[in-house]
Amino acid sequence: MEPKVEHSDGFLLPGGHDSLTRGVARAVPGSVHALALGGGYAVGPRDGRTVYFGRNRPLVHVCVGEDDQQVSRRHGELTHRHGRWWLRNTGRRPIRLPRSQWLFAEDGAIPLTEGYTPLHLPGSRDREHLLEVYVTGLDGDQRRSRHDADTDPPRPYALTPDEKLMLVALGRNYLLREPNPKPLTWKEAALWLAELQPDAGWTAKKLEHRVGAVRDRLSRRGVPGLTRDEVGEPVGNALNDNLLRELVRSTALVPTDLELLG
Incomplete structure (x- = not known):
């Protein structure tokens, strides 16, 4: 059986914390924030450091889908190596990523980009459980308002x-x-x-x-x-x-x- 996890390296995010879509407070470059409905966890970068998420609260840093047995006890993990955070599925059901991509347990780990990534864990009776992940960029990602800035146009690709x-x-x-x-x-x-x-x-x-x-x-x-x-x-x-x-x-x-x- 997996041991209970320790939270001493990072800090807990309380339930009701603001969505990570708004960014994060200034943090160490390369930090990761992970947030679910009941709260989350944030920790700085260090090679080999791992953040676990899933249904069994004592076994994970971020509890997601606590009352849904379709979510695995440890459904996935975020591991820091070679200067990046990598996502791996360790659960029984796939994880849905942006652009309707699915990550299965047999796929191995994939790198996360800087900024915001929503992950959806499918549950019972068409439920989906959201895990928000935010990887801080090199500038610490302190967001500032740009009320008067010009709107960035879309970038249409040149096609013959x-x-x-x-x-x-x-x-x-x-x-x-x-x-x-x-x-x-x-x-x-x-x-x-x-x-x-x-x-x-x-x-x-x-x-x-x-x-x-x-x-x-x-x-x-x-x-x-x-x-x-x-x-x-x-x-x-x-x-x-x-x-x-x-x-x-x-x-x-x-x-x-x-x-x-x-």
């Missing part, structure tokens, strides 16, 4: 006319504002493109190759979730789903682009 057309065809469901959109299959999108450009030689294989090139280009620019190593197996639609969501979010694709499909 052919790339835009094929991505609109592949992602038409996203531009139609469907509640849970999915990419078209390679075959479906290629048939659509072949009708629009009968002399362009569109095939499912050609479309897959061209879309893969766009994913590689954006991945090199730092867009996450566009490679098999990041997503893990089975890949399914995840790579194209992440690509299309990023293009819509950045306004590289907008609903009026549907006019390209006639």
Whole structure:
């Protein structure tokens, strides 16, 4: 049986603590804050330091889903090594990350970026338990108001006319504002493109190759979730789903682009 955890290295966050979406008070660079409904824990960086979270309060630093037996006693852990905090799932059920990505126990640990990351632990009867995580940046992350600052514009990615057309065809469901959109299959999108450009030689294989090139280009620019190593197996639609969501979010694709499909 796992030993009880000690909290002496860090400090407890009380229940009712402000959401970490607002940032954190000035802290040691590289610190991690983890917060659930009943409270949380914050600790500074040190190689090998681990923060446990799960259902069994004596065995974890942050108790989450205390009354829900679908949450494991120790469902996951945050470990500091090589200058970063790494998230690992040690529970029976997956953890949902931003961009609808799932982390399973067999996936191993993944690094967390600086700033805010919400984690959702699925529970019983469609419940989900939120664990907020905040990794402090090098400046200590003391946030200040920017009431009068210019609004940062979205960063639309440069797409050639052919790339835009094929991505609109592949992602038409996203531009139609469907509640849970999915990419078209390679075959479906290629048939659509072949009708629009009968002399362009569109095939499912050609479309897959061209879309893969766009994913590689954006991945090199730092867009996450566009490679098999990041997503893990089975890949399914995840790579194209992440690509299309990023293009819509950045306004590289907008609903009026549907006019390209006639």
